[in-house]
Amino acid sequence: MKILEASGISKVFGGLTAVSKVDFHIDEHEIVSLIGPNGAGKTTFFNLLTGIYEPTEGRVDFLGAELKKSKPFEITKLGMARTFQNIRLFSSMTVLENVMVGQHCRTSSSIFDALLHLKRHKLEEVRIRSVCEEILEFLDLTQYKDEIAVSLPYGIQRHVEIARAMASSPRLILLDEPAAGLNTNEKVEMTTLIRKIRDRGFTVLLIEHDMKLVMGISDRVAVLDYGNKIAEGKPEEIMKNDRVIAAYLGKGAEQNA
Amino acid sequence: MTNLMTVLRNLIFYSVILFVAIQVLARFFDFASKKLIKVGGGKKKLLIAGVGVFALVLPLLLAGEPYILRTSVMVLLYIVLALSLNIVLGQAGQLSLGHSAFYALGAYTMAILTVSFGVNFWIALVAGGVVAGIFGFVLGIPTLRLKGDYLAIVTVGFGEILRLILINWGTFTRGPAGIPGIPSPSFFGMAVKGNTGYYYIILVMVIVTIIISKRLEDSRLGRGLAAVKDDEIAAESMGVNPANMKILAFVLGAVIAGFAGGFFASFVHYVNPDNFTYMESVTILTMVVLGGLGSIPGVIVGAVILAILPEALRDISTYRYAIYGILLAMMMIIRPQGMISLDSLKRRSAADENPRSIWNFKSFRRSNGR
Amino acid sequence: MFMEHLSNGIALGSIYALTAIGYTMVYGIIRLINFAHGDLYMVGAFLTLTAITILNLPIAAAMLFGMAGAALFGIAIAKFAYSPVFKAPRISLFLSAIGVAIFLENFAMLVWGPETQSFPEVMTNKIYNFAGFRMSTIQIIIIVVTIVLVSVLSYIVKYTKMGKAMRCVSQDMDTARLMGINTNRVVYFTFALGSALGATAGALVGMYYKAVFPMMGFVPGLKAFISAVIGGIGSIPGAMIGGMLMGVSESLGAAYVSSGYRDAIAFVILIIVLLFKPTGILGKTMKEKV
Numbered sequence: 001m002k003i004l005e006a007s008g009i010s011k012v013f014g015g016l017t018a019v020s021k022v023d024f025h026i027d028e029h030e031i032v033s034l035i036g037p038n039g040a041g042k043t044t045f046f047n048l049l050t051g052i053y054e055p056t057e058g059r060v061d062f063l064g065a066e067l068k069k070s071k072p073f074e075i076t077k078l079g080m081a082r083t084f085q086n087i088r089l090f091s092s093m094t095v096l097e098n099v100m101v102g103q104h105c106r107t108s109s110s111i112f113d114a115l116l117h118l119k120r121h122k123l124e125e126v127r128i129r130s131v132c133e134e135i136l137e138f139l140d141l142t143q144y145k146d147e148i149a150v151s152l153p154y155g156i157q158r159h160v161e162i163a164r165a166m167a168s169s170p171r172l173i174l175l176d177e178p179a180a181g182l183n184t185n186e187k188v189e190m191t192t193l194i195r196k197i198r199d200r201g202f203t204v205l206l207i208e209h210d211m212k213l214v215m216g217i218s219d220r221v222a223v224l225d226y227g228n229k230i231a232e233g234k235p236e237e238i239m240k241n242d243r244v245i246a247a248y249l250g251k252g253a254e255q256n257a
Numbered sequence: 258m259t260n261l262m263t264v265l266r267n268l269i270f271y272s273v274i275l276f277v278a279i280q281v282l283a284r285f286f287d288f289a290s291k292k293l294i295k296v297g298g299g300k301k302k303l304l305i306a307g308v309g310v311f312a313l314v315l316p317l318l319l320a321g322e323p324y325i326l327r328t329s330v331m332v333l334l335y336i337v338l339a340l341s342l343n344i345v346l347g348q349a350g351q352l353s354l355g356h357s358a359f360y361a362l363g364a365y366t367m368a369i370l371t372v373s374f375g376v377n378f379w380i381a382l383v384a385g386g387v388v389a390g391i392f393g394f395v396l397g398i399p400t401l402r403l404k405g406d407y408l409a410i411v412t413v414g415f416g417e418i419l420r421l422i423l424i425n426w427g428t429f430t431r432g433p434a435g436i437p438g439i440p441s442p443s444f445f446g447m448a449v450k451g452n453t454g455y456y457y458i459i460l461v462m463v464i465v466t467i468i469i470s471k472r473l474e475d476s477r478l479g480r481g482l483a484a485v486k487d488d489e490i491a492a493e494s495m496g497v498n499p500a501n502m503k504i505l506a507f508v509l510g511a512v513i514a515g516f517a518g519g520f521f522a523s524f525v526h527y528v529n530p531d532n533f534t535y536m537e538s539v540t541i542l543t544m545v546v547l548g549g550l551g552s553i554p555g556v557i558v559g560a561v562i563l564a565i566l567p568e569a570l571r572d573i574s575t576y577r578y579a580i581y582g583i584l585l586a587m588m589m590i591i592r593p594q595g596m597i598s599l600d601s602l603k604r605r606s607a608a609d610e611n612p613r614s615i616w617n618f619k620s621f622r623r624s625n626g627r
Numbered sequence: 628m629f630m631e632h633l634s635n636g637i638a639l640g641s642i643y644a645l646t647a648i649g650y651t652m653v654y655g656i657i658r659l660i661n662f663a664h665g666d667l668y669m670v671g672a673f674l675t676l677t678a679i680t681i682l683n684l685p686i687a688a689a690m691l692f693g694m695a696g697a698a699l700f701g702i703a704i705a706k707f708a709y710s711p712v713f714k715a716p717r718i719s720l721f722l723s724a725i726g727v728a729i730f731l732e733n734f735a736m737l738v739w740g741p742e743t744q745s746f747p748e749v750m751t752n753k754i755y756n757f758a759g760f761r762m763s764t765i766q767i768i769i770i771v772v773t774i775v776l777v778s779v780l781s782y783i784v785k786y787t788k789m790g791k792a793m794r795c796v797s798q799d800m801d802t803a804r805l806m807g808i809n810t811n812r813v814v815y816f817t818f819a820l821g822s823a824l825g826a827t828a829g830a831l832v833g834m835y836y837k838a839v840f841p842m843m844g845f846v847p848g849l850k851a852f853i854s855a856v857i858g859g860i861g862s863i864p865g866a867m868i869g870g871m872l873m874g875v876s877e878s879l880g881a882a883y884v885s886s887g888y889r890d891a892i893a894f895v896i897l898i899i900v901l902l903f904k905p906t907g908i909l910g911k912t913m914k915e916k917v
Contacts, residue, residue, distance in 0.1 A: 050494060076496035088491035090484050092551065092599055100477075101484045105496025107477050111505060114476035115469055121476065128477065148600060168496050264737045352718060354725070403901055406660040406721045410852060411901065414894030417846070425887035535845070539729055546722060579733035585726025589719045590711040 002061075003028045003172055003203050004049070004080075009058030010227075011044055018044040020227040021058065026172065026205055031198050033206040033214045035238075036224035037247060042207045043085060045224065046176055049205075050082050051075045063171065077105040081165035082174040085207075087157050089149040095160050096145040099132040102167025132167050138200070139163050139193065155186040162193070172203045179210045191217055215239065223247065271576060272583055279584075279592060286558070286596045294602070312460055316453045326452045330524065332564040333459040334517055339544040339560035340466045340553065341513035346542070347551035347599075348470075348479065349506035350486025351400055352409040354538050355416030358396075359389040359511040361533035363518025365423065368436040368528045378442030382519040389515025390508050392419075397507035401500045404489075416535060423530040435529025439522050455524050462520065466513055470553050473509070482506055483551070536578060543581050546588055549595025558596055630760050632882045633875065638766040638835065640874020641773035645828035646851030647858070647866035647873075648780065649821030655797040655861040656817045657713070662724035663704055664825055665848010666731035669841060671697040671826020672833040673739050676746055686749040690830050694823040700731075701822030702815050710814075728845075735841035743840040746833040769831045776824060777867060784863065789816055797861065846890050850877070853897040859910025868908055 005025040011018045019041045026032050034042050047053045049060060051072040060067045062078055070078075081102070090098050107128060113121035136142050139159050144152055149160050158178055165173050175194070179187045191213050198204050208214045214221060215235040223231040223238060225247040231238055238244055293301070319326040342356045363385035370376040370384055399411050423430045430436070442449045442458070449455060473479045484492035485502045493499055522528045540563065548559025567577050594600060646668055653661040675693035678684045684692060708727045712719045752764050784790040795803040796813045804810045832847070833839045854873040858865025873893060881889035900907065 052490070052494070071498070072490075072493040073496050073498045076494060081496075082494055084491065084494075088488050090487035090491065092483055092487050093480070097480060097483075101480050101492070101495050101497065104477055104481050104484075109477060111473070111476075111478055111509070114478055115472050117472060124477070125475075164495060261738050264734070268734070268737075350718070352721065399898055399902065402905065405717050406662075407856075407901065409721065409725075410660065410849065411894070411898060413849060414897060417849075418888075418891045418894055421888055421891050425885075536729075539725070542722075542725070575737060576733075579730055579737060582726045582728070582730025582733060585729065586708045586723045587726075589715070589723040589726070590708070593712070593715055593719045 001028045002026070003063060004205075005061045006045075006049065007059050007061070009045075009048055009055040009060060011041075011048055011053055012056045017227050019048060019055075019224075022224070022227075022229045024222060024229065024232075026203055028171075028203055029198065029201070030219045031194065031204045031206065031217050033208055033218040033221045034224060035208065035211075035214055035221060040224040040247075041227040042224055043176060044227075046082065046174055046207060049075075050080060050174065073105065076168055076170070079169070079171035080174065081168045081170035081172075083158070083161040083165050083176055083178060085176040085180065087154075087161055089157055089160060089164070091148075091150045093149060094146050095141060095149045095152070095163075096129075096132060096136065098149045098160060099135060099163045099167045100128055102164045103128040103131060104168075106169050131169075132163075135163050135166050138196075139166075155182050155189075158182065158190070159193070162197070166197070166202070170202065172205060173197065174205045174207075176207050177209065178206070179208060179213050187213055267573075267576065268579065268583075271573075271580055272587070275580065275584060275587060276591070279587060282596055283592050287601065290597055290601050316456050323452060326456060328565070328568050330452055330456050330459055332561055333456070333463050334521060334524070335541070335544060335560040335564040336463050336557050337459070337466050337517045337520075338514060338541050339548070339556045340470050341510045341517065342541050343510075343545050343551065343553070343556045344470060344473065344482075344513070345506045345510040346545055347549075347556065348474065348486065349482040349503060351503055351506060352405055353396075353412045353507070353510070354409045354535070354542065355396070355412035355414075355419075356510070356514060356541050357533045357535070357537035358416040358419040359393060359514035360518040360521070360537065361419060361423065361528075361530075362389040362392055362511075363515030363520075364522035364528045364532070365430060365436070365518075366515070367519035367522040368439050369429065371440055371523070372436055372438055378440070378523060382442075382516060382523075385519035385522075386512045386515040389518065390512040393508040393511025394504060396511075397504040400503045400507065413535065413538075416533075416538060420530050420533060423533075430530075433530060435527060435531075437527045439526045439528070441526075442523060455520075459520055459524075462516060467553065467557075469509070469513070474553070478502070478505060486551075539578075539581065543585055545595075546585060547595060549598045551599040552595060552597050552602055554602070555595045555597035555599075628882070632878045634760060634762045634766055636875035636878030637871065638762075638769045638874070639878055640871035641769050642828045642832050642835075642870075643847070643851045643854045643873045644867045644870025645773055645776065645824050645831075646847065647854040647870045648777070648863055649825040650852050650855040651858075651860055651863060651866040652793075652817050652821045654855070656793065656800075656814055657709070658717075659709070659720055659724060660852060661818075661821070662721065662848075663727040663731055664821065665844035665846075665851065666728050666735075667697050667700055667704075667822045667844070668825040668829035668832075668848060668851075669735060669839075669844030670700055670731060670829070671822075672746075672829035672839045672843065673735055674826070675830035676744060676833060676839050677739075679747060679749070686834075690827060693826045693830050697822040697826030697829075698819035701818040705815055705818040710811075728848075732841050732845065739839075739841065741841060743838050746837045746839055748837075749834060765835055769835060772827065772831060776827060777863075780820070780824070780863065783820070789813070793817060850890075850893045853893050853900075855907075856897060857900050857907055859907030862907070862909040865907055865909035 002025050007023055008021045010020050022045065034045065036042050044053065048055050051067065051070050054069060062080060067075060090101065107124050109121040109124045136145055139162065141159055141163055144156060149157065152160070162175065162178065179190045182190060187210060194204060194206065194217055218235050221233065221235050221238045222229055223244050230243045230247060231241045315329060316326060319329070338360060342353065345351050345353045366385035366388045367381045370381040371378060396412065396415050400408050403411060424433050449458070481497045481502045484495065484497050485499045489499050544559040544563045545556050547563060548557065549555030567574060646664065649664050650661060653659060653664065671693040674696040675689045678689035678692040679686065704727050708723050709720060712723050750764060755762050755767070784793060792803070792808045792813045795806065795808055796810055800810055829844065850873055851870065854869035855866045856869070857872055858867065858869030876896065877889055877892050880892040
């Protein structure tokens with residue numbers, strides 16, 4: 001079943017076409033990777049899906065309904081969560097609190113419930129906490145839960161961001177370069193983790209530069225270059241694709257190969 | 258020229274004292290909060306109960322000291338005001354410099370309703386909160402599109418416009434002359450006479466405000482506010498609607514300030530536009546910054562210090578606001594997190610990492626913007 | 628009558644424009660609304676007044692004295708209050724600026740007293756009539772001084788080495804430094820220049836209304852900032868246009884709408900501009916990178 005479908009979406013900034021008529025879809029329980037050289041428009045594409053930018057043309061369908069001018073928080077509520085390339089954790093919060101923010105859109109107690117400590121609020125707080133603690137356990141982050149998140153090592157922060165995204169109970173998780181800045185060991189851990197997330201029932205869309213990681217876990221890979229989708233297919237097909245090799249290594253490499 | 262020399266000498270002298278005082282207080286509060294965090298739940302409750310009992314019996318201890326009792330009432334009033342601004346500035350991160358406008362709305366609602374229409378104090382008090390809340394909502398709307406310093410300027414404008422209305426709308430507000438003769442409340446038929454009655458009313462308001470702040474902080478909405486404060490884009494991506502959060506903070510902060518204003522009007526029996534200037538907003542702001550943005554115990558400490566200070570330093574009262582100015586800038590440089598920072602409350606371990614040194618004169622090194 | 632309000636508005640507008648340029652320049656370089664800028668305008672007026680009454684300087688020299696003094700104040704503020712918090716979150720920098728503003732207002736109150744001081748008559752004020760368009764000597768002086776200063780400023784920004792450096796820094800401070808520009812010097816120079824322009828505006832206003840007082844910079848400072856926003860913050864021609872619009876609309880609004888609310892007009896304009904065209908007339912859009 002198609003969980004997300006982008007049909008002919010483009011984004012133009014002034015005179016620059018960052019994303020050009022891209023067709024793309026993700027099936028449920030897939031791990032799909034989006035790769036491409038720097039400046040190929042991958043993050044812009046992410047921002048189009050999550051509602052931070054509005055497409056200049058084309059449409060995005062998520063869970064069978066069109067996302068028309070939806071705000072990012074509305075899209076998150078529909079079931080799409082993301083992480084950021086340059087980690088954006090909440091700096092005044094502990095790890096647990098950061099993750100608890102993820103549950104915001106799954107809860108509904110009002111200001112009066114909270115101020116009067118009504119039962120609804122109390123039950124919800126207990127539920128939020130247990131859901132989040134379970135996620136932290138799942139990601140082996142329990143030991144850090146009361147630390148201020150931004151004071152932790154970089155690799156841990158990446159995991160906390162994923163935990164926060166998972167806490168919003170999404171159907172689809174978008175990971176923007178989750179392995180950037182990690183060392184070899186941490187990259188292996190990240191690979192296992194992404195598999196674990198998928199096995200838990202999430203669908204994963206990944207932007208990544210690390211080819212080893214991408215080719216190891218993806219069911220499908222799409223390649224962007226200068227805003228155009230130049231290839232799509234199974235990892236082994238992509239590795240052999242001439243246009244992809246040309247995009248990454250330049251035209252000359254093609255002839256030498 | 259001699260005047261200039263005296264002023265400069267005094268200012269340098271006060272700055273040095275201020276610098277030392279901030280350092281000493283900071284060390285003290287770091288030490289105290291480190292100790293307190295380690296203290297168990299039972300002892301903490303005992304401590305809170307101790308403070309509560311002290312606050313309850315204070316008027317009895319001060320029976321022969323009406324001046325000190327009156328000052329205590331003002332201290333408590335400023336705690337309420339500072340906590341109300343803290344919801345907007347500390348918890349939601351929205352820089353509001355027009356907070357005295359909400360305070361004024363509450364006070365004028367009280368004055369007009371009780372004096373011109375003979376309305377009961379308690380009803381007028383609630384009405385003041387509601388009126389301020391409505392204006393909080395109105396002011397909240399521009400905040401949806403504005404950030405940081407732009408928002409601050411709009412809130413200054415809001416405060417100024419309201420003051421102009423108070424001055425110019427003579428038929429309703431009696432203009433610059435103000436409204437005298439605001440009656441005292443009665444409580445179940447008993448007239449509240451003297452400062453003792455007012456003391457207990459404001460004490461209840463302080464307690465309620467602390468509970469509201471604390472419960473808000475520990476709720477999903479409180480985390481939403483903090484998320485918007487820390488990183489609006491990330492908050493939005495995590496499913497938090499920033500618009501709702503900001504409006505919530507503005508309305509809640511305004512309602513509480515409105516209640517405080519109503520109380521103030523009745524307490525001093527007289528309001529005029531000069532009570533609610535920009536400087537009043539700045540005073541409240543300085544309390545929040547001194548105590549620690551977002552930290553409830555910190556803000557209380559900040560309000561207590563700055564409400565007592567002018568009384569203790571009557572001789573140099575002309576220097577009061579100049580000192581506030583230096584204090585604001587100096588706090589930002591040597592202790593931006595305030596006396597009791599939010600971080601130190603959350604961290605179980607020590608809050609003793611890198612206190613920034615004033616001698617560390619960093620030059621302008623950073624890319625523009627954020 | 629209309630013509631009189633218009634010429635009054637143009638004179639006022641020149642003053643707002645001069646002050647607005649200071650805001651815009653500082654904002655362009657370090658992305659800070661220098662909340663203390665309005666108070667540097669006040670300091671400039673007081674220094675000029677002091678130079679006339681105590682040092683017995685002629686008016687032109689006194690104004691230069693005021694400009695130099697305010698420039699020094701500007702540099703000192705940048706050095707001691709802003710540079711230590713430059714790396715901290717924006718809110719710290721802005722709160723520091725508010726602190727400086729309050730300090731300057733009360734510093735002036737302590738040194739020169741809280742009362743309004745009258746500015747001496749420095750020239751005979753005549754009314755000139757240009758085909759129904761009446762202007763007084765002082766109004767003409769204000770406009771001429773503004774035109775001269777803005778021309779000098781434009782020359783500095785466009786053609787001098789420092790001006791080029793300023794333009795680089797306003798685009799990207801890090802890159803500018805990597806290219807060998809001494810960014811600290813550029814920042815201090817910008818503060819000095821902006822403060823000097825603000826001080827001139829303050830001195831001119833002192834002459835115009837013959838009154839100088841410690842809080843005189845607060846509301847005009849806000850209005851000048853609003854002018855800068857209307858024109859598009861960061862743009863010097865924008866600040867000129869915004870200042871003129873502000874001066875004229877305030878003067879006409881006070882005459883024909885309500886004089887009691889003349890200070891409110893500016894804020895109403897600000898809210899409208901920010902809600903409908905937040906980048907101002909000549910401003911560029913800046914979007915946060917995700």
